[in-house]
Amino acid sequence: MNVIEVANLGKKYGKRWSLRNASFSIAEGRVAAIVGPNGAGKTTLLKIIVGLAEPSEGSAIVLGGIKAGSDDALSRIAFVAQDAPLYRYLKVSDTITLTKNLNRSFDVIVTNKRLEKLGIGLDQRVGKLSGGQQSQLALALALGRHPSLLILDEPLARLDPLARREFMSVVMGEVANEGLSVVLSSHVVAELERVADYLVMVNAGHIQAASDIDALVQSHCLATGPADEAETISRSFSVVASSVTGRQARLLVQTSDLGLLGRNWECTSVTLEEIILAYLENPDDEPLAFDSLGATNSTTVPL
Amino acid sequence: MTTSTLERQERNTEKQRPLWQSMLKVTWIQHRVSLIVMVGIFGLVGALMIVTGTSVHGDYAKYLSDKCSNFGNSPFNRNECSALGTQILQSQNILTVIDIVMHVIPMVIAMFIGAPLVAREFESGTYQFAWTQGTPRSSWIAMKLLFLGVIVVVLAIPLGLIASWWAQPANAIGFVSHWQAGQFGATAMTFPVICLTGLIAGVLIGSFLKKVVSAIATTGLVVGGFVLGIFAYLDNAIFSIHTSATTWYPSDGNIGVANRYNQAGFGPKGTWGGWLVDIWYQGANGVHFGTAQGIKIMNRLFTDYANKTQVEPPKAELAWLASHHYSFWISYQPANQFWITQSVEVAVVLAIGFILFRVTMKVIGKFD
Numbered sequence: 101m102n103v104i105e106v107a108n109l110g111k112k113y114g115k116r117w118s119l120r121n122a123s124f125s126i127a128e129g130r131v132a133a134i135v136g137p138n139g140a141g142k143t144t145l146l147k148i149i150v151g152l153a154e155p156s157e158g159s160a161i162v163l164g165g166i167k168a169g170s171d172d173a174l175s176r177i178a179f180v181a182q183d184a185p186l187y188r189y190l191k192v193s194d195t196i197t198l199t200k201n202l203n204r205s206f207d208v209i210v211t212n213k214r215l216e217k218l219g220i221g222l223d224q225r226v227g228k229l230s231g232g233q234q235s236q237l238a239l240a241l242a243l244g245r246h247p248s249l250l251i252l253d254e255p256l257a258r259l260d261p262l263a264r265r266e267f268m269s270v271v272m273g274e275v276a277n278e279g280l281s282v283v284l285s286s287h288v289v290a291e292l293e294r295v296a297d298y299l300v301m302v303n304a305g306h307i308q309a310a311s312d313i314d315a316l317v318q319s320h321c322l323a324t325g326p327a328d329e330a331e332t333i334s335r336s337f338s339v340v341a342s343s344v345t346g347r348q349a350r351l352l353v354q355t356s357d358l359g360l361l362g363r364n365w366e367c368t369s370v371t372l373e374e375i376i377l378a379y380l381e382n383p384d385d386e387p388l389a390f391d392s393l394g395a396t397n398s399t400t401v402p403l
Numbered sequence: 404m405t406t407s408t409l410e411r412q413e414r415n416t417e418k419q420r421p422l423w424q425s426m427l428k429v430t431w432i433q434h435r436v437s438l439i440v441m442v443g444i445f446g447l448v449g450a451l452m453i454v455t456g457t458s459v460h461g462d463y464a465k466y467l468s469d470k471c472s473n474f475g476n477s478p479f480n481r482n483e484c485s486a487l488g489t490q491i492l493q494s495q496n497i498l499t500v501i502d503i504v505m506h507v508i509p510m511v512i513a514m515f516i517g518a519p520l521v522a523r524e525f526e527s528g529t530y531q532f533a534w535t536q537g538t539p540r541s542s543w544i545a546m547k548l549l550f551l552g553v554i555v556v557v558l559a560i561p562l563g564l565i566a567s568w569w570a571q572p573a574n575a576i577g578f579v580s581h582w583q584a585g586q587f588g589a590t591a592m593t594f595p596v597i598c599l600t601g602l603i604a605g606v607l608i609g610s611f612l613k614k615v616v617s618a619i620a621t622t623g624l625v626v627g628g629f630v631l632g633i634f635a636y637l638d639n640a641i642f643s644i645h646t647s648a649t650t651w652y653p654s655d656g657n658i659g660v661a662n663r664y665n666q667a668g669f670g671p672k673g674t675w676g677g678w679l680v681d682i683w684y685q686g687a688n689g690v691h692f693g694t695a696q697g698i699k700i701m702n703r704l705f706t707d708y709a710n711k712t713q714v715e716p717p718k719a720e721l722a723w724l725a726s727h728h729y730s731f732w733i734s735y736q737p738a739n740q741f742w743i744t745q746s747v748e749v750a751v752v753l754a755i756g757f758i759l760f761r762v763t764m765k766v767i768g769k770f771d
Contacts, residue, residue, distance in 0.1 A: 150535045154769070171539050179535040185528035187433065194432050201425035201432075202536035202543075238532070245537070 101128045101164035103249045103281040104149060108158035111144050117305055118144040122158070124300055124310035126283060131275055133296035133313075134285040135376055141305045142285040143182065146253050149283070150179040163248055175204050178247035182254040184238035188227030192237060195226055199241045211244035214270070232263035239267060243274055250274070252284040256291055264288075268295050293372040301379055308379050313372060320375050323351045325365035333361065341378040352378050422538065426546035434547075437516050438554060444511070445558045448504060449565050456569035459494045462487050463572030492578050498570055502585030505566055505594060506630050509601035512555055513626040517605020518618040520547065521767065525613035544767050548606060548760065555602055556595040563591035581741065582642070582678035584634045592745045593752070597633065600756035601626045607763040633752070639680075641747050646680050646734040649673055652720050653682070653701055653731045676738030687728040700729060 102125040109122040119141040126132045136142050147153040148160050151169020160168035163176055186195055192215065200206040215222070218236050226234060235255060242250060250271070256264045272295060274280045286292060292299070292313075299316060301308040309316070320340070323333065330342060330349035338354040352370060353361065361367060431438075471484035521544070524530040534540040566589045573579045574586075581587065588597060604626050609618035684692040684700045692700065704723055724730055736744060 152531060152534060174535065174539060175537040177535070179531070181528065181531035181535075183528065185531055187529055187532075188527070190432065198429055198432050199536065201420070201428045202533070202538045204537045 102126060102161075103128050103130070103163055104132075104283065105161040106145075106149075106158065109145070109148065109155050109160055110157040111141075111148060111153060112156040117156075119148075119302075119305050122302075122307045124307055126281070126298055126300070126310075128164075128281050129275075129279055130298045131272070131282045131296045132284070132298035132300060133292040134283060134300045134302060135287065135289060135292065135380075136285075136302035137287060137380055140302045142302050143253055145302060146179070146251055146283070146285055150174075150177055150251055152179075176248045177251060178242035178245045178249070179251045180235070180238045180242050180253065180255055183231075183258060184235045184255075186226045186234060186238055186241075188225070190226055191222065192220060192224050192226060192229075193222040195237065195241065196222070196244075199244065203245050205246065207244045207246060211240050214240045214243070218266075231258040232260065232267075235259060235263070235267060236270070239270060243270070246278070247280070249281045249283065252282065254285055254287070256286055256288050264291060271295070289373045289376050299372070299376075301376065303380050316375060317369070317372055320352060320354050320370055321367035322370050322374075323353045323361055323365045323367050325349060325351075325362075329362070329364060333365070337361070340375070341381070422542060423546060426538070426542070427550055429543075430547050430550045434516070434520075434551065438551075441512065441516060441555075442558065444508070445562055448508070449562050452501060452562075452565045452569050455494075455497055456565070459491060459497075459569065459572050462490045462494075463575070466491065466572070466576070488576065491572050491576060495573055495578055498573060498579065499585070501566055501569060502589060505562070505589035506585070506634065508559075508562075509594075509598045509630055510623055510626045512598050513601035513605035514619045514622045516551060516555075517602040518609040518622040519615050520551075520606045520609055522609030522613055522615045522618040525610075526615050541764060541768050544606075544764065548603065548763070552599050552602060555598045559595035559598045560591050563589060563594035566594070567591065580678065582736070584638045587638050587745070587748070588630070588633050590745060592742075592749050596749050596752045596756065597630065600752050600759065601629065603756050603759045603763060604629065607759050607766065610763055610766045629755075633748070637748065637751065641744050641751070642678055642680050642736050644744075644747070645740075647673060647677075647737050648732055648734040650730050651733045652724075653684075653704060673737060674733065674735045677740070678736045679733055680736060681734045683732050685730045685732055700727075 105125040107123050110120040111118045122141075122145060134142050134145065144153060148155050149162060149168050151174060154169070162168050162173050166173045166176075187198070190198065196208060196211055199211075200208055212222070215237065218233070218240075220229065220233050220237060220240075226237065229237065235258065239252075239255070252271070255267060255271075259267055268291070271282060271284075275282060284296070297313055298311070299313050300310045325333070325348070327344045327347050327349040330344065330351060333339065333349075333351055333353065334342070337351075337360075339351045340354055341352040343350050352375070353367075355361070466484065466487045469483055469487065471487060521530075524533060530540075533543060567581065567586070570579060570581065570586050574581050579586065581590070587593065605618070605622040608622045608625060609615070612618040612621060682697070684697045686692060704720060707723060
């Protein structure tokens with residue numbers, strides 16, 4: 101079952117397209133990361149999926165066939181928005197009661213235990229909590245709903261490294277114990293490799309890639325070889341980025357068979373962050389068919 | 404998945420309560436401070452009206468026990484009556500303040516409860532929390548408006564009753580009338596629906612503007628204009644529907660004065676306790692004269708019969724009119740139409756409120 105399936109999805113605000121021709125799917129049980137620079141369309145995409153925005157074109161289906169934003173979808177998807185907006189004037193206990201009453205089912209005991217573990221007192225005002233604690237509270241409330249799909253918009257943005265680790269360990273614990281599917285958007289790319297197993301790259305309002313992370317990393321390498329052969333390589337493979345220093349060229353290549361590069365070329369593995377940054381620097385590229393791992397022509401950017 | 408969603412939901416989760424109960428709790432948690440302040444304001448205004456009104460009612464009771472209630476002639480036909488009448492007459496100043504307060508309260512409700520209701524959600528971003536929970540946003544706003552609306556109406560009804568009770572002595576004597584715009588919009592029927600519609604208008608404006616301060620300011624202007632519109636136009640428009648008409652004699656007073664003294668003993672019998680709506684002169688064959696010509700006729704009449712208008716009925720005036728083939732007419736709402744006209748105003752204001760409610764639902768449902 102796919103927890104998210106979008107086809108030709110687009111969203112227009114006024115005359116400007118915030119998102120266009122977005123098509124991808126995320127299978128159940130995945131931890132998917134949606135990455136992209138600020139203003140790329142990540143939040144718009146997530147807002148459509150959680151029903152806070154209506155698509156201008158295309159369709160968004162969640163949880164194996166439910167229309168995004170429908171009553172059924174709302175009851176099974178938990179969303180933690182950017183900066184975890186909660187009612188600052190309420191006490192934590194009131195916020196829990198509020199959430200309980202806004203949902204068909206809510207696990208107060210588990211939520212309270214989680215907050216107790218985090219040292220968040222029920223009598224504290226939400227506005228008095230630190231940014232990290234507010235994010236943790238928002239996450240605890242979301243998890244208390246026992247959702248089938250958890251969607252987090254920039255959950256790590258205002259957390260310090262320790263709080264990030266704590267936050268993600270709670271999420272990953274839930275994934276391991278409950279089989280929860282998670283979609284999180286972030287531009288903190290370095291954190292993602294550790295937690296996500298699926299990646300959706302959004303850039304300038306369109307999807308650049310949607311792929312399993314392991315397959316994505318394995319299908320890319322940093323090829324180093326003679327500069328005079330670089331053009332031949334570029335014609336045969338999808339070169340995401342390139343740089344030439346004297347007689348040596350360095351190419352970030354995407355291919356299903358790295359052995360085909362030839363003897364003169366040495367292929368070294370690259371990190372997810374390097375791949376993502378290389379793609380995001382080239383926003384005008386057509387979407388790449390990572391799922392099929394087929395070679396796709398791409399303009400190159402300097403490494 | 405390792406555990407099905409259904410199995411997980413059964414753990415540690417209580418039996419689901421009906422939506423209305425849950426939303427009642429939500430509304431209380433989120434708006435209890437505003438509601439407590441509102442109850443306080445209503446309570447304070449009500450208490451002040453009861454305290455000041457008790458004194459006026461004491462004077463009026465004495466006025467009645469002293470048999471000053473003879474409307475055959477002037478109510479101030481004896482010295483003691485004159486003194487009591489003056490005291491009650493002076494209470495009109497407080498009544499004016501009460502009428503103003505009763506017209507400001509719907510604005511206050513709209514500005515401080517209605518306008519921030521959704522605007523604050525947008526401004527703080529909490530709509531992203533509230534509208535992604537298991538309760539659809541249409542139910543969220545409908546239930547909130549329902550509960551807040553019921554509370555506003557429940558509080559406004561007694562306040563409207565107290566305001567009417569306060570004005571009753573001055574109305575009975577004929578200093579003022581419950582048909583006057585100030586009082587007409589402050590009864591236990593009209594006041595609650597004006598408050599309710601103001602509340603909905605505030606929510607709608609807040610939904611459009613999405614900023615608390617600008618929503619409050621705009622709501623103040625819009626709802627203030629709405630209340631003023633009811634006061635200045637709607638009341639009169641409703642009074643002019645399905646009026647009764649009768650011939651009478653012209654006086655040198657304007658129509659407002661005629662209304663105020665339109666009690667038993669003054670004016671034609673059918674109009675007692677009613678509300679005069681229009682006056683006009685009619686010529687031969689039922690020709691209806693306009694205002695300018697009516698004034699000319701009246702000036703000629705009073706020039707010929709100056710100082711004779713206190714005679715009741717003024718036979719000389721009527722004879723003059725008859726000899727010139729004129730007649731003087733008044734149209735009015737009879738006393739027994741009061742609650743019907745109240746109901747019409749309630750229906751009109753409620754219809755406006757309902758339209759605003761539907762638009763609010765649409766705006767919130769479509770927001771992205």
